[in-house]
Amino acid sequence: MWGGLTNALDTATTSLATNAGLQAVVARNVSNAQNSTGYVSAKVANVVTAYGGAGVILSVKNITSASLFNAMIAGTSSNAAAQALSDGVTRLQKTVADATTTTESTTAAQSPSTLVQALNSALQTYSSSPSNASAAAAVVTAADRLVNGLNDAATTTQDVRKTADQNMVTSVGTINTLLAQFQSVNSVIVQGTASGADITDALDQRDTILQSLSKEIGITTVGNSNGSMSIYTDSGVTLFETTPRDVTMQATTAYSASTTGAAVYVDGVPVTGANAVMPIQSGALAGYAQLRDSVAPTYQAQLDALAGGLINAFAETDLSTNTQLAGLFTYSGGPTLPGSAAIPGLAGDISVSAAVDPAQGGSYSLIRDGGINGASYVQNTNGSVGFNAVLLADIAAIAAPQSFPAGTALATANSVISYASESASWVNTQYQTTSNDATYQATLLSQASQALSNATGVNIDSQMSMMLEYENSYQASAKLISTINNMFGALLQAVS
Numbered sequence: 061m062w063g064g065l066t067n068a069l070d071t072a073t074t075s076l077a078t079n080a081g082l083q084a085v086v087a088r089n090v091s092n093a094q095n096s097t098g099y100v101s102a103k104v105a106n107v108v109t110a111y112g113g114a115g116v117i118l119s120v121k122n123i124t125s126a127s128l129f130n131a132m133i134a135g136t137s138s139n140a141a142a143q144a145l146s147d148g149v150t151r152l153q154k155t156v157a158d159a160t161t162t163t164e165s166t167t168a169a170q171s172p173s174t175l176v177q178a179l180n181s182a183l184q185t186y187s188s189s190p191s192n193a194s195a196a197a198a199v200v201t202a203a204d205r206l207v208n209g210l211n212d213a214a215t216t217t218q219d220v221r222k223t224a225d226q227n228m229v230t231s232v233g234t235i236n237t238l239l240a241q242f243q244s245v246n247s248v249i250v251q252g253t254a255s256g257a258d259i260t261d262a263l264d265q266r267d268t269i270l271q272s273l274s275k276e277i278g279i280t281t282v283g284n285s286n287g288s289m290s291i292y293t294d295s296g297v298t299l300f301e302t303t304p305r306d307v308t309m310q311a312t313t314a315y316s317a318s319t320t321g322a323a324v325y326v327d328g329v330p331v332t333g334a335n336a337v338m339p340i341q342s343g344a345l346a347g348y349a350q351l352r353d354s355v356a357p358t359y360q361a362q363l364d365a366l367a368g369g370l371i372n373a374f375a376e377t378d379l380s381t382n383t384q385l386a387g388l389f390t391y392s393g394g395p396t397l398p399g400s401a402a403i404p405g406l407a408g409d410i411s412v413s414a415a416v417d418p419a420q421g422g423s424y425s426l427i428r429d430g431g432i433n434g435a436s437y438v439q440n441t442n443g444s445v446g447f448n449a450v451l452l453a454d455i456a457a458i459a460a461p462q463s464f465p466a467g468t469a470l471a472t473a474n475s476v477i478s479y480a481s482e483s484a485s486w487v488n489t490q491y492q493t494t495s496n497d498a499t500y501q502a503t504l505l506s507q508a509s510q511a512l513s514n515a516t517g518v519n520i521d522s523q524m525s526m527m528l529e530y531e532n533s534y535q536a537s538a539k540l541i542s543t544i545n546n547m548f549g550a551l552l553q554a555v556s
Contacts, residue, residue, distance in 0.1 A: 095118040101516045116519045128512040135277040135505035137342035144347030146498035153491035155213040156484040173484035175206040187451035196424035203412045214408035217360045218315040224352035231276045231345045232309045238273045239304035253287030278342030295338040297326045317405035361405035361468040362483040369476045373457040376437040402465035
């Protein structure tokens with residue numbers, strides 16, 4: 061009798077302790093879900109049957125799903141890259157935001173395409189009334205606005221590249237910090253795995269670091285038998301294996317059209333730039349690099365080509381030698397024409413000739429008559445106020461095909477008007493594509509995160525339901541212990 065009651069008391073006491081431990085696990089899950097800012101998986105107690113039939117907690121583990129977690133990591137990287145690229149392209153798109161406007165230029169117009177159309181309109185008006193000084197002034201005003209539009213677009217483009225470079229430097233610093241944190245947590249997990257300690261919180265912390273790291277750079281991971289983990293870029297370069305690898309980049313403080321941004325290196329291996337043999341594919345770092353090294357330079361090349369096309373279209377011809385020099389539009393290399401050569405930074409260098417600006421000692425009439433480069437370039441040799449041949453030739457020139465530089469993603473045989481329009485369309489297409497991709501990737505990330513949360517995360521409702529179940533079991537064990545104690549008391553009284 062005594063032995064049976066003793067065994068029952070041991071079983072009930074063990075059950076009471078086990079239920080208390082189960083309630084502690086539930087309380088821990090709820091607390092972590094409410095207070096954590098990173099990834100948290102639900103924890104479950106592994107209960108086994110001990111001697112005497114009582115259940116005891118053998119260990120506490122995280123609920124995990126490697127496939128869903130990896131999908132979330134990949135989604136984080138793709139979303140970060142898409143958003144970084146979209147943000148930069150949005151800034152570029154603002155330079156052509158009014159490109160659908162083809163009416164007379166206003167102070168609100170800034171797109172080179174719109175401003176080319178405005179200049180064409182002003183030339184049409186002046187050619188219809190070549191004696192009208194106000195019409196002549198309007199041409200110079202339209203030309204000034206076009207030059208300012210090109211200058212401003214070039215400045216914006218290089219600012220976008222500079223900002224992307226700064227963001228890359230920041231990202232590199234963040235990556236190094238996260239890798240150092242990862243090393244510390246990884247060591248705790250390795251030690252805990254060897255000793256059998258509870259490492260569930262450390263595993264959550266490591267997963268949170270991986271999630272943050274994947275936002276900066278695309279990664280893959282490999283788990284090792286001792287509990288440690290190795291990290292590689294999505295292109296296969298080692299980021300962490302026992303120790304972190306150095307991620308480095310030299311900042312470029314000033315950008316011009318001819319500037320090439322520095323590459324990012326991982327353990328001495330370039331992962332961005334033209335010389336990258338294993339270029340990264342995702343993460344904010346990849347998005348910034350694509351913006352800085354590809355998209356923005358392509359747009360700059362288009363702006364430079366358009367500026368060259370304008371200078372060529374408005375060239376003046378010497379009547380005696382057929383020599384051509386820059387006319388209404390010029391640049392620091394003028395009056396020599398740029399021809400079809402690619403001149404980096406020309407869009408930021410183009411200007412209106414001082415010879416047609418009265419404020420600089422020039423004369424509006426040179427637009428109509430010719431002679432910006434001297435008397436031998438005068439076409440209106442009779443001084444007729446109704447002369448409009450030069451104006452008509454200019455109108456025809458900006459609508460006529462000419463050779464543009466290659467490597468701009470646009471046709472090399474084009475007119476100034478069409479080239480400006482196609483450049484605006486190219487930017488708008490880039491904007492629409494990157495915006496759509498950013499939205500799409502955000503949706504995919506949300507779905508991946510939700511799937512992971514549903515499978516491995518903490519569900520407060522289910523946790524509270526388990527808490528109620530464990531409390532009822534705890535009360536039952538406590539009642540059983542009380543009953544056994546009463547029985548012991550009755551037996552003691554009977555014996556005495």
